[in-house]
Amino acid sequence: MSKIKKIAVFTSGGDAPGMNPCIRAVVRTSKYLGLEVAGINQGYQGMIDNNIVDMDHHSVSNILQLGGTILKTARCLDFKTPEGRKLAYDNLQKNNIDGLVAIGGDGTFNGIELFSREYDVKVIGVPGTIDNDLYGSDYTLGFDTATNTVIEAIDKIRDTAESHARLFFVEVMGRDAGCLALRAGIAAGAEAIMLPEKDTSIEELIETLKAGAAKNKSSAIVIVSEGDKSGGAFNVAKKVKEVFNFYDTKVTILGHLQRGGSPSAFDRVLGSRMGFAAVKALVAGESRKTVGLRGNQIVLTDIKEALCGHEFKLEEDLLEMSVVLA
Template sequence: MKSIQKIAVYTSGGDAPGMNAAIRAVVRTGLYKGKQMVGIVQGYQGMIDKNFLDMDARSVCNIIQHGGTMLKTARCQEFRTPEGREKAYKNLVEKGIDALVAIGGDGTFTGAELLSKEFGIPVIGIPGTIDNDLHGTDFTIGYDTANNTVIEAIDKIRDTAASHDRIFFVEVMGRDSGSIALWAGIAGGAEAVLLPEKDTAIEDLITKLEQGYDSNKTSSIVIIAEGDKNGGAYNVAKRVKEKLQFYDIKVTILGHLQRGGNPSSFDRVLASRLGYGAVNALLNGETRKMVGLKNNKVQLTDLSEAINHSTFKLEEDLLEMANVLTI
C-alpha cells in the first residue's frame, strides 16, 4: 500500500448526533499525523459532484456539541451503478485523495466496500447510526443520544397517562432493529415492548394489559419499534382498543425527533475515540474495516461482517428482563 498523504472524510445515510465529533476527531488526528485532510460534502453525491472541502484544524471548531453533520448527507442513486462509482473514484484521484473515512451505517459501508474493492482505495468505516445495529461494536454513534431523547419523551408522556388513566402507544425508530425500543422500554418502565426481532401477538399484548388493569395499573406505556410486524403504533392501538374499550388510548410517533439534538457526553467521547482510531487504522495499513468499541476497547471488524445483520442479535438477557420487569 502506498503512503497515504491525503485523507477524505464523509458522512452518508441518516444523520446521527455525534457525527460532528467524529469528523472533528478524524480531521485533527490526520493533521496531527502530518496528512492533508478533505471533507466531502453530501457523501457519495459529493464525490460525484466534486463537492470537496479542504479542512484545517479550525474547520472543525465549535462543532462537537452540535447534532446533525456539518458535511451534510444525501442519497445518491448514481453511486449505486458501476459507472457512478468510477466517476466518483476519478474525482477522488483528481483531488489527490488516497484514503477515505466513511461515517454512517450499513448503506454507507456497503458503498465504501464496493468502492474500495473495485478501485483499491483504502477505507475505514466509523459506525454512525442511531439504530445500533452493526456487528462489531457495542454502541454506534448517536444511539445513546437518541435513547436519552426517547426517555425524556416517555417520562413526559407517562405524566399525562397517569393523570388520565390512559394507555399510550409510543412508536420509536427501528425499521429492522428494536435496539432503541428495547433499551427505552427498560429505562422508561414500559409495560410492553414490541420489536421487529420478536413476534408478539396482539392477543398476548392485550392479555398483559388486562392483567395490569386487574392489578390496579391505571396507566400503561407500550413502546413499539416502527418495524414491528404488527404494523406500527396506530394499527396496534386500533386493535387493542377493540378489546379494551374501557381504556382511553393515545398514540405518539416520535419520528425524526430522535435523530436530532446535542450529542450526549458518551456519544461525543465515543465519536472522538472512533475518529482517532479510524485514522490510525488507515495509517497502519488497514482497509475495509470498521472501527468499533467492544468491551470498552477500540477494535476493527471487516466491513462485510459489520453489515451482516444475520450476525447481529439483541441481548437475550435484556429481552427476558424487559418482560420480567413489566409485571
C-alpha cells in the same frame, strides 16, 4: 498500496448525534500526523459532484456539541452504478485523496466496500446510526443520545397518561432492529415493548394490559418499534382498542425527533475515539475495516463481517427483563 497522504471524511445515510465529534477527530488527528485532510459534503452525492473542501483545525472548531453533521448527508442512487463510482473516483484523484473515512450505516458500508474493491482507495468505516444494528461494535454513534431522547419523551408522555388514565402507544425508530425500543422501554418502565425480533401477538399484549388494569394501574405505555410485525403503533393501537377499552387510547410517533439534539457525553467520546482510530488504521495500512467498541476497547472488524458475517441479536437478559420488570 501506497502510503496514505491525504484523507477525506464524509457522512452518509441517516444523520446521528456523534457524527460531528467523529469528523472533528478525523480532521485533527490527520493534521497532527502531518496528513492533508478534506471533507466531502453530502456523502456519496458530494463525491460524484466534486463537492470536496480542504479542512484544517479551525474547520472543526466548536462542533462537538452540535447534532446532525456539518458535512451534510444525502442518499445517492448514482453511486450504485459503475458510472457513478467512476466519476466519484476521478474526483478523488483530482483532489489527491487516497484514503476515506466513511461515517454511516449498512448502506454506507456496502458502498465503500464495493468502491474499494474496484479502485485503489483505502477505506475505513465508522458505524453511525441510532439503530445500533451493526456487528463489530457494542454501540454505534448516536444510539446513546437517541435512547436518552426517547426516554425523555416517554417520561413526559407518562405524566399526561397518568393524569388522564390513558394507554399510550409510542412508536420509535428501528425498521429492522429493536435496540432503541428495548433499551428505552426498560429505562422508562414501559408496560410492554413490541420488537421486530420478537413475535408478540395482539392477544398476548391485551392479556398483559388486562393484568395491569386488574392491579389498578391508572395508565399504561406500550413501546412499538416501527419494524414490529404487527404493523406499527397506529395499527397495534387499533387492534387493541377493538377488544380492550379500559383506558383512553392515544398514539405518539416520535419520528425524526430521535435523530436530533446535542450528542451525549458518551457519543462525543465514542465519536472522538472512533475518528481517531479510523485515521490510525488508515496510516497503518488497514482497509475495508470498520472501527468499533467492544467492552471498552476499540477494535477493527472486516466490513463484510460487520454487514453479514453475524446476525445481530438483542441481549437475552434485556428481553427477559422487559417482561419481568414491567
